[in-house]
Amino acid sequence: MTDVSRRNLIKGAGLIAGGALPSFAGAIPAPSRPDAPGADDAVVQWGRGADGQRKADLGNGLYRNPIVSGDHADPTILKDGDDYYMTFSSFDSYPGLVIWRSTDLVNWAPVGPALHQNLGTIWAVDLVKHDGRYFIYIPADPKGEGWSIFVIWADDIRGPWSEPIDLKISGCIDPGHVVGEDGRRYLFTNGIRKIRLTKDGLATDGQLEKAYDPWRYPDDWIVENFAPEGPKLLRRNGWFYLVTAIGGTAGPVTGHMVIAARSRSVHGPWEHCPRNPLVRTQSTSEPWWSRGHATLVEGPAGDWWMVYHGYENGMRTLGRQTLLEPIQWTADGWFEALGGDLSQALPKPAGGRVSASAPGLTDDFSDDRFGVQWSFHAPRKGEAQRATYEPGALRVTASGISPADSSPLTCLVGDRRYEAEISLALEGDAEAGLILFYNHKAFVGLGFTPKALKLYEYAEELPWARIEHEKRSMRLRIGNDENVVTYHYSFDDGKSWTRHGTRMEVSGMHHNVFGGFLALRLGIYVAGNGSARLRDFRYRC
Numbered sequence: 001m002t003d004v005s006r007r008n009l010i011k012g013a014g015l016i017a018g019g020a021l022p023s024f025a026g027a028i029p030a031p032s033r034p035d036a037p038g039a040d041d042a043v044v045q046w047g048r049g050a051d052g053q054r055k056a057d058l059g060n061g062l063y064r065n066p067i068v069s070g071d072h073a074d075p076t077i078l079k080d081g082d083d084y085y086m087t088f089s090s091f092d093s094y095p096g097l098v099i100w101r102s103t104d105l106v107n108w109a110p111v112g113p114a115l116h117q118n119l120g121t122i123w124a125v126d127l128v129k130h131d132g133r134y135f136i137y138i139p140a141d142p143k144g145e146g147w148s149i150f151v152i153w154a155d156d157i158r159g160p161w162s163e164p165i166d167l168k169i170s171g172c173i174d175p176g177h178v179v180g181e182d183g184r185r186y187l188f189t190n191g192i193r194k195i196r197l198t199k200d201g202l203a204t205d206g207q208l209e210k211a212y213d214p215w216r217y218p219d220d221w222i223v224e225n226f227a228p229e230g231p232k233l234l235r236r237n238g239w240f241y242l243v244t245a246i247g248g249t250a251g252p253v254t255g256h257m258v259i260a261a262r263s264r265s266v267h268g269p270w271e272h273c274p275r276n277p278l279v280r281t282q283s284t285s286e287p288w289w290s291r292g293h294a295t296l297v298e299g300p301a302g303d304w305w306m307v308y309h310g311y312e313n314g315m316r317t318l319g320r321q322t323l324l325e326p327i328q329w330t331a332d333g334w335f336e337a338l339g340g341d342l343s344q345a346l347p348k349p350a351g352g353r354v355s356a357s358a359p360g361l362t363d364d365f366s367d368d369r370f371g372v373q374w375s376f377h378a379p380r381k382g383e384a385q386r387a388t389y390e391p392g393a394l395r396v397t398a399s400g401i402s403p404a405d406s407s408p409l410t411c412l413v414g415d416r417r418y419e420a421e422i423s424l425a426l427e428g429d430a431e432a433g434l435i436l437f438y439n440h441k442a443f444v445g446l447g448f449t450p451k452a453l454k455l456y457e458y459a460e461e462l463p464w465a466r467i468e469h470e471k472r473s474m475r476l477r478i479g480n481d482e483n484v485v486t487y488h489y490s491f492d493d494g495k496s497w498t499r500h501g502t503r504m505e506v507s508g509m510h511h512n513v514f515g516g517f518l519a520l521r522l523g524i525y526v527a528g529n530g531s532a533r534l535r536d537f538r539y540r541c
Contacts, residue, residue, distance in 0.1 A: 050360030052541035054415055056106050056324075057357065062345040063106045063324070065288070066312075068358075069414025071319025071519030073249075073309045074124040074174075074230065077297050078134075082353075084297070085157055086307070087114065087136065088322070090122045091518055092378040092439075093410065095371030097125065097136060099157060104352030105299060105307075105324060109359065113371030114152060114161045118142065118379060123517070124230055124293070128177040130185065135201055137187060138164065139173035149175050149187065151202060165202055169195060172208070177201075178233035178240070180266035188231040192244060194266075214244055215259045215272040223255035224248020230293040233266075239333060240266055245292040246277075249320075250311075250511045253281050256292035258308060260334070278337050279308065279325070286341045287313045288323060296327065296335070301351030304329065306337060315416055316510035317438075317483055319519025361411060361420075361539035365394040376407045377437065377523070383407055386526075394534040396526045398430045403447065404459060408437050408523035409534075413480075415541045420522050421477035422537045423493055426450055428530020434476040436485065437523030438509045439516055446476050446487050446500065447525065453489060457504055465502060478522070483507040 046064055049055035056067045068075075074089040084105060090096030095113035102108045115122070119140035126137045134157050138150045149172055150164040169175075172189035179185055185197040188211055196206035214228040223246075230245035239262045247255040257280035260273040279291050294308035304327050309320035325339035326346065339346060363369060368389060376383050386397040387409070400406035413420075424432045426449070433447025435456065447454045450472050455465040469491070477488040477497065487500035511517050522539075526532040 048541075049357050051362055051539045052415075053358065053360065053539075054541070055357055057104075057348070057354070058345055061348055063348050064345045065323045065325075065342045066321035066414070067106055067307075067324045068100065068108050068322040069318070070321060070412040071414075071521070072322045072412075073320035073517065074293050075295065075307050075309060075322045076125055076127045076232075077295050077307050078127045078129055079297055080129055080157070082300070085111070085127060086322075087125060087127050089124055089517070090115070090375075091516070092121055093375035094118055094379050094383070095375060096122055097138070098371060099127070101157075101355065102352075103300070103355040105297070105305060105349045106352075107355045107357040109356040110372045111158055114154070114159065115164070116371075116384075117164055118381070119150060119164060120144070121516075124174040126175045126177050126187075126232075130177075130179070130201060133201075135177070136161075137167075137175035137177060139175060140164075147171055147173055149173075149189070153202070167197075167202075167204055169204060169208060174229045174231065176231040176233050178235070178266060181240075181264075182266075186266060188233060188242070190227075190229040190231075192228050192231050192242070212242060212244075212261060212268065212270045214246055215261070215276045217247065217257070217277065221247075221254070222252045223257075224251030225255075232295040234296050237333065238264065240264070241296065241335075242270060243294050243296060245294070247280075247292065249292065250290060250517065253284050253286075253289035253311070256281070256290040256310075258292050258294040258306070258337075262333070273334050274332075275334060275336055278335075279306070281310070281341075284313070287343045288341065289313060289316075290320070291323065299349035299351065300353075301349065303350060304335065305349060312416075314507070315482070316512065317506060317520040318414060318416075319412075319510075320517075321414065361413070361537075363537045365389065365392060365534060365537070373411055374409050377410050377439075377521075379407045390533070392535060395531055396432075396524070396534060397531045398428075398526045398528050400527045402431070402461070402527050403433065403435055403437070403443050403445070403456060403523070403525045404440050406525045406527045408435065408525040410437055410521040410523045412519065412521055413539075417481045418539060418541045419477060419479040420537070420539045421475060421488075421494070422524065423473065423475045423535040424448075424524075425473040425533040425535070426530065427472075427532065429528050430526055430530030430532050431528045432524070432526045432532035434478055435523045435525060436478060436480065436506060436509075436520050437525075438514055438518055438520050442509045442514045443523065444485060444504050444506060444509075445478060445523070446489060447527075448474050448476075448489075449528070455487070455500065455502060457502070458509075462502070465500075480506075 047055035097115040194211040257277035261270040288310035291310040435445025453467040
């Protein structure tokens with residue numbers, strides 16, 4: 001996008017030099033672009049939703065990315081009449097594949113989980129509707145014997161969803177569904193390959209074959225690897241458009257990118273877009289890193305948008321967050337992205353009704369919020385039975401002997417600064433605690449037994465930091481201020497607090513260090529023998 005077109009877009013939003021900017025108490029300013037003119041660098045703050053969580057909708061006709069904060073990677077979006085639905089990679093969290101709904105592309109609220117059966121790690125699914133039925137195509141490796149693609153279906157987006165069906169497409173991930181000019185259904189996969197499906201979409205009807213040789217970037221560009229993946233397809237005005245991610249989804253911030261190709265037939269030949277790459281992070285000074293894995297979607301008023309993911313500058317611990325960027329179709333039948341580096345507030349899509357946004361994370365445990373807020377990480381068979389709702393509390397039976405081998409209850413966060421606290425009461429010879437959890441090799445936090453308060457640093461307990469006591473209940477608090485973590489504990493249910501003497505810095509707890517493409521989540525673990533009663537979870541920014 002040229003400097004002139006970017007400036008015109010900002011001017012259309014009323015954000016020109018000297019113009020008034022919206023102000024929101026407690027909001028965190030975006031990183032500025034040191035290489036851009038001052039008139040284009042006005043800092044725009046986020047709105048605030050429930051619990052003070054940051055919110056994309058600024059309430060004045062503008063929005064600021066992310067549209068879904070926190071670890072919502074590989075977005076797949078479906079326009080269904082006046083509604084939009086979206087889901088994301090859920091990785092090792094179960095219940096998984098939470099479906100979100102919007103009517104304006106900016107405000108999103110969870111509907112509920114579509115997947116309950118443990119298929120192992122879930123990456124880059126595709127949500128589609130065909131002949132009145134909803135489908136989610138799911139790459140998974142449930143037995144550790146190699147990836148395949150599964151499918152679940154439902155006649156109502158809210159479910160119930162079917163049990164997973166293995167399509168037996170070996171060694172493939174990142175499915176992208178399309179109906180060809182012949183009326184037949186196809187899945188494209190990483191590679192970029194394609195395979196024909198049966199009419200009902202629940203089995204394959206042919207062989208996996210090469211579909212497209214993606215556009216190649218110059219050899220001196222700094223990327224992670226070539227990695228053609230995430231194919232998403234759209235048919236418009238007689239053309240099939242194939243939008244693909246290349247360059248690797250993590251690694252150097254300049255690696256991930258969005259490219260496009262088009263063809264008159266789903267079988268090719270495919271023509272590279274002359275504007276490739278359409279989206280790419282150019283330097284570490286930009287507010288969003290590793291931008292890619294895009295899908296095009298038509299807005300409520302007929303304008304067009306691109307939804308993709310990216311890491312926030314300096315905050316890889318939050319995972320890949322969901323971004324919305326305007327595009328425009330050009331006279332030559334291609335399209336171009338208009339949002340620039342997304343540091344500015346942008347005009348909201350026209351014509352949409354404002355819909356509900358994400359609920360707060362504070363939880364009194366009076367309602368079942370599994371699959372919407374809470375999920376178990378890498379649960380074993382029957383893990384869901386560990387949790388039982390009681391009046392005003394959630395009882396969780398112990399798993400493992402410490403956070404290093406338990407299946408913690410986790411909660412995604414999307415704020416750069418926050419505090420969370422909870423009351424825990426032990427029964428039997430249990431240990432429980434409040435942690436920040438990436439995976440079993442990377443976590444920090446406080447835990448306690450009836451005899452001692454424990455401190456975990458980078459997946460190991462620090463024995464010298466133990467504090468002896470004789471209590472079976474405790475209230476714990478974690479504060480995370482842009483990856484600097486502070487702990488407090490209370491023996492009188494929060495009436496008085498003691499700050500723990502150790503603080504930690506956790507900016508390295510992300511994929512480029514520990515793998516897995518995950519994020520640093522709030523976690524509650526219960527280990528040992530017995531159970532713990534969880535009460536009065538509070539979250540604030």
